[in-house]
Amino acid sequence: MSRWLSIADIAEKVQSGELKATAMVEQAFKSIEQCQKYDAIIATIPERAKRRAQELDGRIALGEQTGRLSGVPFIAKDNFLTFGSETTAASNILRGFEAPYQSTVIERLEAEGAICVAKANLDAFAHGGSTENSDFMVTKNPHDASRVPGGSSGGSAAAVMLDMAPFALGTDTGGSIRLPASFTGAVGLKPTYGLVSRSGVVAMASSTDVVGPLARTVEDAALVLDVISGRDLLDGTTVNRDPEPYTNLDRATVSEFKIGIIKEYMGEGVDHDVREQIQSTVEALQKAGADIQELSLPSLDLALAAYYIIVPAEISSNLSRYDGQRYGFSHPDATNLDQSYNWSRSEGFGREAKRRIMIGTYVLSSGYYDAYYKKAQQLRTKLIEEFNKAFKSVDFLVGPIAPMTAFKIGENTNDPLKMYLADAMTVGVSLAGLPAISVPVGLDRNSLPVGMQLIGQQRTDRKLFSLAKEIERLVK
Amino acid sequence: MISDAARKTYIPTIGIECHVQLKTRTKLFAAVGNDARDAAPNTLISHICLGMPGALPVLNKKAVEYAIRVAFGFNTTPQKYSYFERKHYFYPDLPKGYQISQLSKPIIVGGTVSFELGGGIQKTIRINRVQLEEDAGKNTHPAGEDYSLVDLNRAGTPLLEVVSEPDIHSASEAKAYAHELWLLMRYADVSDADMYHGNMRFDVNVSVSKDPNELGLRTETKNINSFRAVEKAAEYEINRQIELIEKGQRIVQETRGWDDAKQKTFSQRSKEEAHDYRYMPDPDIPPIILDNDLVQTVRKSMPVLPIEWRQRLASLDLDALVIETLIDAQAEVPEANYLPFIETSLVDAPFAKFVVNHIVNTIDPMRRENGQVANTWDTYLKEIYNLQQNGKLSSTNTKALIVTLLSSGAQPQELEKYAEEQGFIQVSDEKEIARIVAEVISTNPRAAEDVKNGEMKAIGFLVGQVMKLSMGKANPGLAQEQIKKHLNS
Numbered sequence: 011m012s013r014w015l016s017i018a019d020i021a022e023k024v025q026s027g028e029l030k031a032t033a034m035v036e037q038a039f040k041s042i043e044q045c046q047k048y049d050a051i052i053a054t055i056p057e058r059a060k061r062r063a064q065e066l067d068g069r070i071a072l073g074e075q076t077g078r079l080s081g082v083p084f085i086a087k088d089n090f091l092t093f094g095s096e097t098t099a100a101s102n103i104l105r106g107f108e109a110p111y112q113s114t115v116i117e118r119l120e121a122e123g124a125i126c127v128a129k130a131n132l133d134a135f136a137h138g139g140s141t142e143n144s145d146f147m148v149t150k151n152p153h154d155a156s157r158v159p160g161g162s163s164g165g166s167a168a169a170v171m172l173d174m175a176p177f178a179l180g181t182d183t184g185g186s187i188r189l190p191a192s193f194t195g196a197v198g199l200k201p202t203y204g205l206v207s208r209s210g211v212v213a214m215a216s217s218t219d220v221v222g223p224l225a226r227t228v229e230d231a232a233l234v235l236d237v238i239s240g241r242d243l244l245d246g247t248t249v250n251r252d253p254e255p256y257t258n259l260d261r262a263t264v265s266e267f268k269i270g271i272i273k274e275y276m277g278e279g280v281d282h283d284v285r286e287q288i289q290s291t292v293e294a295l296q297k298a299g300a301d302i303q304e305l306s307l308p309s310l311d312l313a314l315a316a317y318y319i320i321v322p323a324e325i326s327s328n329l330s331r332y333d334g335q336r337y338g339f340s341h342p343d344a345t346n347l348d349q350s351y352n353w354s355r356s357e358g359f360g361r362e363a364k365r366r367i368m369i370g371t372y373v374l375s376s377g378y379y380d381a382y383y384k385k386a387q388q389l390r391t392k393l394i395e396e397f398n399k400a401f402k403s404v405d406f407l408v409g410p411i412a413p414m415t416a417f418k419i420g421e422n423t424n425d426p427l428k429m430y431l432a433d434a435m436t437v438g439v440s441l442a443g444l445p446a447i448s449v450p451v452g453l454d455r456n457s458l459p460v461g462m463q464l465i466g467q468q469r470t471d472r473k474l475f476s477l478a479k480e481i482e483r484l485v486k
Numbered sequence: 487m488i489s490d491a492a493r494k495t496y497i498p499t500i501g502i503e504c505h506v507q508l509k510t511r512t513k514l515f516a517a518v519g520n521d522a523r524d525a526a527p528n529t530l531i532s533h534i535c536l537g538m539p540g541a542l543p544v545l546n547k548k549a550v551e552y553a554i555r556v557a558f559g560f561n562t563t564p565q566k567y568s569y570f571e572r573k574h575y576f577y578p579d580l581p582k583g584y585q586i587s588q589l590s591k592p593i594i595v596g597g598t599v600s601f602e603l604g605g606g607i608q609k610t611i612r613i614n615r616v617q618l619e620e621d622a623g624k625n626t627h628p629a630g631e632d633y634s635l636v637d638l639n640r641a642g643t644p645l646l647e648v649v650s651e652p653d654i655h656s657a658s659e660a661k662a663y664a665h666e667l668w669l670l671m672r673y674a675d676v677s678d679a680d681m682y683h684g685n686m687r688f689d690v691n692v693s694v695s696k697d698p699n700e701l702g703l704r705t706e707t708k709n710i711n712s713f714r715a716v717e718k719a720a721e722y723e724i725n726r727q728i729e730l731i732e733k734g735q736r737i738v739q740e741t742r743g744w745d746d747a748k749q750k751t752f753s754q755r756s757k758e759e760a761h762d763y764r765y766m767p768d769p770d771i772p773p774i775i776l777d778n779d780l781v782q783t784v785r786k787s788m789p790v791l792p793i794e795w796r797q798r799l800a801s802l803d804l805d806a807l808v809i810e811t812l813i814d815a816q817a818e819v820p821e822a823n824y825l826p827f828i829e830t831s832l833v834d835a836p837f838a839k840f841v842v843n844h845i846v847n848t849i850d851p852m853r854r855e856n857g858q859v860a861n862t863w864d865t866y867l868k869e870i871y872n873l874q875q876n877g878k879l880s881s882t883n884t885k886a887l888i889v890t891l892l893s894s895g896a897q898p899q900e901l902e903k904y905a906e907e908q909g910f911i912q913v914s915d916e917k918e919i920a921r922i923v924a925e926v927i928s929t930n931p932r933a934a935e936d937v938k939n940g941e942m943k944a945i946g947f948l949v950g951q952v953m954k955l956s957m958g959k960a961n962p963g964l965a966q967e968q969i970k971k972h973l974n975s
Contacts, residue, residue, distance in 0.1 A: 091540050104539065111533050113540060210540040217769035246544040246771055324769060327572055330583020331537040351576055374574075374764035383766065 014176040017082050017230045021123065024081030027070060031063035031081030031125065038083035038127045041174045048155065049147040050168040051085070054128045058094030059083070062125050077123030079237060084119065085169045085178040087162075088129040089136055089212035090221075092116050099212040100144040101134040103358025104338045113210030114245065115179060115221050115238045122237050127175060130165030134360050135329065136181055136214045138162050139189050139432040142423055143362045150419070152194055153458055157416040160193030160432075162186040166224050167194040177225040177234050183214045184317055185411070185436025187222045191448035192411035192461025197231050197478065198224045200436075202468045203443030204249040206235070207242035215324035216247075218317075218440040228449065228479045232256045235471065249469065256472050259479050265299030267477060268404045273306040275409030275435050275463075283454035284410050288462055291451040292408065294484045303404065307396040312389055313438035318430060319373050319386035320441070326370025329363065365426065390441045397442045397467075406477055407465040410435055411448045415458040435463065445471040449478045451485050488732050496694045496731075498724045499701055500654035501614075502716070503689040504667050506646045506677045507621065508552045514620045514644035515543030515586065515771075522639035523683045530639040537581030542770050545570075549644040550774060552676035553593045553618050554784040556646060559674045559791055560597030560613050564781065568593040569773035570618075573763045578636045579623035587647075588617035589765050593774060599650075600793055601666035602806060603659065611663050612651040621645050646676075652691070652701070657724065661717035664688055668713070669792045672817040681711055688716050692723040694731070702727065703737040707751045710744050719744045722751050792817075795825055802838055808846055815850045822859040824850070840871045848888050860892040869901045873911070877961055878902070883910040912961040916968070919952070919960055923968040926951045938973050945969060 014020065014037075023029040039059075042051055066076050086092055089099040091109035098104045116126060133143035141149040141164025149164045151157040152171040159168040163180030167190035170178050180187040182200035191198025199222040206221040213219060223234035233256075240251035271292060276285060296302045334340035334354025341353035359367070373382035400407060412432050422429040439446045445468070448461035462481065466474040513520050516534035534541045557564040568591045572584040594616035603609050623641035627634045648667060654660050668686060671677040678685050688711070693704035705727070707719045727737050742751040790798075792813050799809050816825045824845050831838040844867065853859040870887060873879045879887060887910045890896070898904035905911050913919060926948055927934045936944035945966060952965040 091538075097539065099539070107539070109540075110538065208540070209542050212539045213770075215769075244544060245542050247542075247769075323766060327574060327584060327764075327766060330574060330576070331539070331581060333576060333583060335578055336536060336581060337538070347578065371764065374766055376762050376764075379764075379766075 013173055014226070016227065017079065017176050017225070017233050020082050020176060021078055021080045024066070024123075025070060025076060029081065031066040031070075031123075032060065034081045034083050035059050035063040035125055035127060038175050041172065042128055042169075045172040045174060048150045048152060048168055048172060050131055050149050050159075050165040050172060050174065051128045052088045052098060052100060052131050052146060052165070053095040055092065055094040055126055059125050059127045062120070066123055066125075077121065078233070079119060080123035082124045082177075083127045083175045084124050085128045085130050085166060085175045086113075086116060086126055087132050087136075087166045087178070087180050089132060089181055089214075090116055090129075090179055091210040091212070092126055092129065094126070095129055097129070097212070098146075099135050100132045100146055101358070101360065101363065102145045102339055103332045103334075103354070104212075107338050109210070111210060114207035114242045116210065118238050119234075124237075128169070130163070130169050130178055132165055133162035133362065135212065135325070135363055136162040136183055136186055137325070137362045137366055139185065139429060140417070140419075140422065141165060141190070142419065143360060145360045148419055151416045151458075154416065154456070156418055157458070158193065158419055160190030160412075160416060162190075163198075163224060164190045164193075167191055167196045167198065170194075170196050170224050170226060177223050177230055179221060180224050181211060181214070181219060181221055182440065183219050184321060184440045185433045187224060188411045188436050188446060188448040188461065188463060189432060191224055192450075192459065192463075193416040195450040195459030195461075196224045196448075197226065197228050197450070197482075198222065198448045198461075199231050199235060199471070199474075200439065200446045201235060201239065201471050202249070202445040204247045205239045205251060205445070205469065205471060207238075207245040207248050209242055209244035213328040215321040216328065217324060218321065218443070228447075228475055228482050229257070229259070231447075232259060232472075232475045239471075252469065252472050254472065256475060258472065259476050263299070264295060264480050267295070267406065268301040268303070269295060269477075270303050270305035270400055270404035270407045272310065272407050272409040273304050274308075274310045280410060280413045281415065281454070284413065284415060284460050287452040287454070287460040288408070288410050291462055291481060291485060295481070298480070298484060305400050305404065305407065307393070307400060307438070309389060309393040309396050310438045313393055313441060314430065314434050316386040316389040316393070317433070317437035317441055318369070319382050320390065322366040322370035323374050323383050324370070325363075325366045326374065329359070329367055332358065334358065362426075393438060394442045397444060401467045405466070405473065409463050411461040411463045412436070415454045415456070415460060439463075439465050444468055445474050447474050447478050449481050451481065488729060492732065493725075493728055495696055496724075496728050497696070497698055498655055498657075498692065498694050498720070499652045499704075500656075500660050500720055501652035501691040502650045502654065502660060502663060503691070504648045504650075504664065505621075505687045506648065506667070506671050506679065507685040508549050508644040508646060508676055509678050510546055510548045510552065510644055512546055513642035514546050514549050514618070516642050518642070520643055522643065523680070525639050527635070527637035527639060531641070535581065535638050535641045537583070543586060543768070545771055545774070546644065549618060550593070550776075551780070551784055552644075552674075553616065553646060554776070554781055555674045555676055555788060556616060556648075556670070557594045557597065558785055558788050559670045560594065560599060560616070562594065562597035562613075564593055564776055565591065565595055566776050567591060567773060568618075570768040570771045571765045572768050573765055575761060575763060577622070577625075578634065579625050579638070579641065581623070581638065581641060585620060585622060586768055586771070587619035591773075592617035599663065599666055599670065601662050602796070602810065603662055604806065606806065609659060609662065611653045614649045614651050616649070617647045619645050619647060657717045657721035660690060660720040661713050664716045665713045666792070669813060669817050672820065673789055673791050675789055675820070681713075684711050687711050690716055690719050690723070692720055692727065693737075694724055694727045702731075703739045705737070705740055705742050705751070707742045707744050708754070715744055715746055718749055719751055722749065726751070790825075798829060798832075801832060802835060802842065804839075804842060808842060811846050811850075812842065815845065815853075819853060819859050822853070822863065827864050837868065837871050840874075841867055844885070844888060848885050849892065852889065852892055860895065862895070862897060863892060865897070866891060866901050873902060873905065877914055877963070878911050879905065880912050880958070880962065883912065883958065886910060909957065909959065911959065913956055913959045914961045914964055916964065919956075919964050919968050920972070922952050922955050922960060923965060923972055926955060927969070927972055934973060937969070
């Protein structure tokens with residue numbers, strides 16, 4: 011395993027001919043091969059990747075400019091529709107599905123010369139926080155193979171930390187980029203809702219799904235966001251990007267930052283070592299001149315409950331299309347339409363997907379809608395108000411990503427509620443559509459990474475990168 | 487049997503839901519062709535119409551503009567804020583497992599539709615709501631086969647579902663309302679409203695009750711695609727329900743179908759009755775927040791609607807049936823511009839009436855026969871009118887001249903010369919007519935004698951003979967004068 015240069019450096023050297031795109035792709039496949047035991051990868055895309063690398067090298071030899079990510083290999087979570095491999099979302103029901111079109115994000119990365127080399131494992135349909143819910147295999151944490159990498163973008167985070175590629179794409183619905191970033195020590199950005207197109211990404215919950223990068227450094231993550239962000243005609247919920255490049259990070263100094271520590275995220279139930287690491291980082295920021303204050307957002311305590319009503323509701327709806335009729339798994343023994351629906355879905359979906367479909371169907375049923383779905387949406391509105399109020403007095407909110415570090419494989423699998431608690435500190439941000447980033451700030455007593463969560467107002471993703479970069483410097 | 491008197495004690499109450507396909511170039515949420523009328527199955531589809539993983543709906547702005555037009559057509563304004571919701575059920579023609587529709591906040595709330603019932607009675611039906619939604623695909627079940635076929639060309643076509651209030655109280659009103667909706671959609675230019683291709687489909691809700699303050703149990707007869715069938719289905723349901731009640735039986739609240747061959751409704755009693763659609767706001771589509779500028783722009787570009795045309799034509803004092811014929815003709819061939827031409831003729835009322843007469847009796851019947859209207863239909867009307875006024879064309883020959891011109895496609899430089907060549911100009915030369923009259927009288931002495939004896943009926947016969955001998959060219963008025971003159975001298 012060898013470390014990658016920064017993304018910008020790779021692209022520059024490939025463009026100048028100093029490095030070959032084909033060599034970059036080869037290096038990626040070699041690392042993937044060497045780290046097979048971590049089960050981070052569902053499928054590789056060797057033919058298409060090598061062909062694209064050769065094309066790039068050829069074009070560069072002719073003196074062409076091939077983009078800001080020339081020859082940079084990357085790995086996509088397997089819920090991004092890509093050419094050259096199946097797209098399964100780690101679910102049996104989509105096994106064998108070959109996408110007829112590619113995600114906007116993949117298209118944008120390819121247009122800048124990046125090369126998708128593999129598809130990463132995830133909790134099936136991104137339902138989970140540990141990657142144990144994959145219908146195929148459990149990804150192992152690169153720091154301790156007996157532990158989970160977090161989820162649902164666990165394969166992507168592990169792949170980056172195993173140096174399979176300089177960056178990977180993840181999706182975050184309630185913490186699915188941030189949590190695995192925290193558990194593996196990667197930098198993971200959940201952008202502002204709507205900043206990155208969801209077109210061609212297998213939907214989990216449409217109102218909170220976002221696409222974001224997992225990388226080794228803030229700088230790398232910022233460059234990826236710069237390429238993938240902005241309005242997309244294929245996604246009506248996308249918003250305009252910041253006109254200034256997301257890579258312009260050196261403007262602010264720490265002494266100009268007003269930072270609020272979220273009281274609700276630092277109390278009982280948070281692992282001692284996690285709290286310690288967050289606190290010492292906050293102290294370092296304070297020493298560097300930042301204005302630190304403690305803030306309370308009372309509705310955050312209820313965010314998890316609201317999240318696990320709204321999100322399953324949307325999941326039950328979004329998963330309706332997997333009916334065994336047009337693509338994916340269709341039960342071979344069904345002899346009529348109802349059987350085909352029932353059997354294809356019963357066998358095609360895993361336990362967690364079924365659990366969420368059941369909850370979602372229940373809360374949307376007539377007679378229950380007002381008591382659950384509507385109430386949860388009201389709470390969501392209240393939560394957004396509280397965030398808005400908090401951002402009147404501070405620029406950023408901070409806290410841990412999760413109350414714990416990476417847990418043992420199998421530790422929580424029999425207790426879905428305990429599993430859901432890993433999301434307690436990330437779902438509030440998702441419901442409010444805010445940008446948040448996970449930056450590694452230290453290790454716990456078992457040498458497992460601790461991630462700090464930095465939260466900004468909507469569309470302040472660039473500012474968030476600035477703070478993250480300062481923290482990166484401080485904790486080095 | 488139930489007596490008519492007994493039937494008359496019941497008040498029928500009818501509400502109609504109408505699905506109108508909008509004629510946008512592309513589908514409601516996908517950049518895919520929308521005119522599926524002549525397309526081979528599954529050729530107008532994309533990953534969005536197929537409900538592929540990761541496919542997202544993006545709203546077609548034109549469909550929103552059309553909805554705004556319809557709002558003005560219904561004498562109301564569109565809602566500033568509306569949004570889409572998902573209606574869930576599993577069916578092969580519904581690839582996503584839900585239909586994108588509107589429930590809580592539709593784009594139009596309220597409004598009215600007014601129309602003539604004949605005999606000068608005007609009826610106004612209130613509109614409850616109009617929702618913008620996507621159509622489903624089409625399933626076909628080949629006879630004797632163990633499979634069904636799905637065509638998704640229509641999946642995602644924009645529909646407006648127009649829901650009326652239960653303000654309709656007879657089958658004929660139901661038909662008139664359905665027809666007026668058709669006119670509105672054609673005049674507002676938002677739908678091809680092609681009934682044959684199912685561009686408009688009606689669901690007719692019928693109940694009967696003796697108590698005007700209490701509605702009876704209703705049935706809904708779905709998917710009717712002609713005005714006549716709307717009337718017949720309503721009539722059938724009214725009678726069926728009255729008979730059930732009179733027999734002491736209960737009416738079942740249910741969904742029914744219309745069998746056009748048997749002219750009967752039939753129970754469909756589908757499983758759908760107990761369906762819970764689990765509506766929820768569609769998180770993929772931001773709410774429609776109408777920009778005031780857009781609404782005003784659409785308002786300014788509104789075409790003239792039937793109700794206003796009726797008012798504009800009022801000065802001609804035409805028969806109501808003639809007006810409705812004109813309104814229908816304009817709806818069928820808007821490109822002919824019948825009504826705008828009539829409107830420019832209104833300054834000269836007799837000419838305008840001449841134009842109306844020939845559109846209704848000559849030009850439009852030709853169009854219906856040929857399938858299209860000649861684009862020169864209005865080129866010579868003024869000249870033809872003048873020739874008729876000057877006595878150079880009989881009314882018969884006026885019509886014949888128009889027919890000849892339009893069917894030959896001739897575009898003569900000098901119309902009178904052309905009419906002459908074609909033998910339509912009537913002879914008004916007194917000497918020539920006198921010569922023919924003399925000949926007719928000498929060969930018909932008995933009729934001439936009758937006229938002399940005051941039997942004026944015979945004069946018609948003699949005029950007829952003059953016309954015959956002149957091959958229709960003689961001015962009949964002059965001929966009559968000459969006959970009288972000849973016999974009185």
